[in-house]
Amino acid sequence: MITDLRTAVAALESMPGELVRVDDELPARFGPGAHYARWAGTPAPPPTGPGPAVLFEKVRPVTGPPSRVLMGLYGTRRRAAALLGLRPGQVPFRLRDAVAAPLAPVPAAEPGRWPRHVLPTDLSALPIPVLTGEDAGPYLTLGAVLATDPETGVRNLSVHRMCVRGTDRLTIWMVPGRDLGLAYERSLARGRSLPVAIHLGLSPAVMLSSCCPTSLVPTGLDELAVAGSLAGAPVELLPCRSVAAEFIADAEYVLEGEITAELAAENPDGEAATPEFLGYQGRAHPALPVVRVTAVTARPNPILQAVSGPGYEQSHLLGFGMEAAILDDLLRRDAPIRAVHCHTSGGGQLMTVLQWAKRDAGDDETVRAASLAVLERFRMVKLVVGVDSDVDVESEQDLWWAMATRLQGDRDIVVLPDREGFPLDPSQHTGYSTTISADGRTAKTLFDCTVPYGQRHRFRRPAFSTPPPPR
Structure with missing residues (x-):
């Protein structure tokens, strides 16, 4: 049974040709991105096409020892669906069913089941990839942010692009009007920063649920409850160490912190951000909210999951939820x-x-x-x-x-x-x-x-x- 990222990777071992391990040591800057580009798929620039998930065993960060990075887990529709025990055409129907019958998350019954190490609060020690020479810096490309709206008490889990701007600082781009942005605005109106837990490396059910549009998962419905229904078991949560927030117990990495009132340029040295999912180089925002990271924890020998901005993988993550939303609308x-x-x-x-x-x-x-x-x-x-x-x-x-x-x-x-x-x-x-x-x-x-x-x-x-x- 696939319950977290590790069991998903283990499942690929039994599927011929679906997982490649790279043992060579590579720098986080350009290494994984350039190696994976051949398999990223359109809208990444050619030559490229569908390929396996790739587990880079030794990715060297700016400081500290090498560690593991995974790219391409959702690089084909068949593989992404198989991780849920489904065929591709079944995924939107199953997502629709999960929204209709959510299963609320629960406190972790056995916290010791997922031992965690406390790491230095230093983002330069994490193997966060840089994809191109124009990029504003290292980007968390599959960072799933969990926060609770201070007004409604509803959790929100969503993926956002976050650029490393210091050892404990990130800029975050939140689409205006979406749930996380609204929660942030309500916190600021109360004179407070918004406590968050940023996850790097989650189960397929949680990741797919976090990418569903609001037309399918409306404001007021917890994405973690959708994920629990999709997986057939509730998501388990633990309290953060340094902020008043929760995190998903089986996550590979968790960055605890707060989205503050501080604003900073996404790229103070140029116009580029990082490649976007439509296949073009992204443009940097002149002023974005800053996340101050207050603690970093990880499972033993953690896997940092990343995605190439343009490519099949990000398109599949976004597409399955959109399919379910359109299907639901038409069936109604x-x-x-x-x-x-x-x-x-x-x-x-x-x-x-x-x-x-x-x-x-x-x-x-x-x-x-x-x-x-x-x-x-x-x-x-x-x-x-x-x-x-x-x-x-x-x-x-x-x-x-x-x-x-x-x-x-x-x-x-x-x-x-x-x-x-x-x-x-x-x-x-x-x-x-x-x-x-x-x-x-x-x-x-x-x-x-x-x-x-x-x-x-x-x-x-x-x-x-x-x-x-x-x-």
């Missing part, structure tokens, strides 16, 4: 949806494939209207590709085949102009397009590759028969 509206696949080319957010099972001729209009509604209701979704149930949504070739043979541009492409979008897409900029009214707005597009119900007999794919056994 009685649309004939069969599967939702958020494609890695859009970072798991911007491009969505909807697989339909039309029931009658009336569904021709139902499917098109529901597809356009997804573009309207989900801000991040820029492109929707609609296909029938005989098209494999996991196959690049099948998707292109459907577009080539089941789409006529003048009747099956629908454009919704000047809608709210996502500014990290550089085409969503007034300097690129004169048809949008502001940066971060976009034209949204439906490619309806579904067959008209009344003509489905003309689009039958061949069914190859199995030969009879020899006599």
Whole structure:
């Protein structure tokens, strides 16, 4: 049973070709990132493609001895789903079920089950990767922040990019209006910093739950309760040593600290941050809140989990939750949806494939209207590709085949102009397009590759028969 990051890594040992161990000592600066780039996948720049998870056994930090770094655990949809005991198409349905039947976290019954060492409060001693020569510094790319809203008492677990700006200081980027940012603002309004626990190395159920959008896991619902339901056992918590916060007992590393009122430039020496999930170099923010780290603890021989900003892994983490959110929305509206696949080319957010099972001729209009509604209701979704149930949504070739043979541009492409979008897409900029009214707005597009119900007999794919056994 996979209960934490270590049992997930152990599970990969029994799956041929799914885990590679690198024993050579590598520097944290460029070492793991450059080595893993060949397997990161689009939108990382080519040549790259799907590959194994990679456990770097000896990554050398700025100070201190080498230690372990894991990249690529979620680098293929099949591997990510298998860690939950599922197939890829089952994950959004299972996430939807977990949201409907949450299982609350509990205090750890046996704290000694996960022995922890207290490490020096010195971030330079951790093997935090630097991906490119432009990066503002080492980044926590899979740092899951756990905090409790001082007003509502609801926990929030979410992943944020955090740049090391000193031995005990990090900048943190929180998307405005999201749960952690709201909790931070409410703490500041009370004249206090927000206590947090930052986790590096968690179980697949917890990581996938932490990446779900608010359209699936609304404010007021604890992501840890979703994770508990997804795993089939409650998440266990322990109190922090140095701040009034909790942490997940089986985490590999925990950085305890507070998000303070102090602001600092993400990159005081340039414009770049670190590569973004859409495949472009990120731009640094001029002023971000500062996390003051007050304690660092770790399990014996810990594994620091990191992700390459652009690539399959981050797209899968973001995509599964978005799939579940869209699926939930369509099922609630009685649309004939069969599967939702958020494609890695859009970072798991911007491009969505909807697989339909039309029931009658009336569904021709139902499917098109529901597809356009997804573009309207989900801000991040820029492109929707609609296909029938005989098209494999996991196959690049099948998707292109459907577009080539089941789409006529003048009747099956629908454009919704000047809608709210996502500014990290550089085409969503007034300097690129004169048809949008502001940066971060976009034209949204439906490619309806579904067959008209009344003509489905003309689009039958061949069914190859199995030969009879020899006599």
